[in-house]
Amino acid sequence: MSEIDEGTEEQGTSSSGGGQKVNLEAIMHVPLDISVELGRVELPLHIVSRLHRGMVLDLKKEANAEVDILANGRVFARGEVVSADGKLGVRVVEVVPQGDRIQSLS
Numbered sequence: 522m523s524e525i526d527e528g529t530e531e532q533g534t535s536s537s538g539g540g541q542k543v544n545l546e547a548i549m550h551v552p553l554d555i556s557v558e559l560g561r562v563e564l565p566l567h568i569v570s571r572l573h574r575g576m577v578l579d580l581k582k583e584a585n586a587e588v589d590i591l592a593n594g595r596v597f598a599r600g601e602v603v604s605a606d607g608k609l610g611v612r613v614v615e616v617v618p619q620g621d622r623i624q625s626l627s
Contacts, residue, residue, distance in 0.1 A: 553592045553593055554592070554594075555590065555592055556590075556591045556594075557588050557589070557590055557591070557600070557602075557611050558589040558590075558591060559580060559582070559588055559602075560580025560581065560582040560588075561580065562578055562579065562580055562581065564578075585601070587599045587614065587615075588600055588601065588602060588611060590613065595622070596617060597616065597617050597622055598613050598615060598616045598617060599613075599615045599617075600612050600613045600614050600615075601614055
């Protein structure tokens with residue numbers, strides 16, 4: 522048994538249907554790219570080529586609408602934009618159910 526398996530056998534494992542143990546602790550330090558998507562817009566190339574500093578893009582979303590929180594490009598939660606001490610953040614208001622997250626991988 523490896524050091525990771527020995528140290529996390531009770532906490533980080535669960536039995537799967539095949540009788541094998543799954544060690545989640547082994548992947549808990551894998552880095553993920555977390556991003557927040559405020560909205561999307563599709564623009565023709567001639568508009569994109571004329572974009573300049575100070576232009577505003579209409580994302581067709583209300584100012585207080587929920588935003589998607591993505592991990593490696595997949596939505597895993599939704600949140601709301603908040604301001605604290607002059608900085609922007611996102612408060613998580615809903616986590617996508619595990620079954621839906623797994624289904625989106627296929």
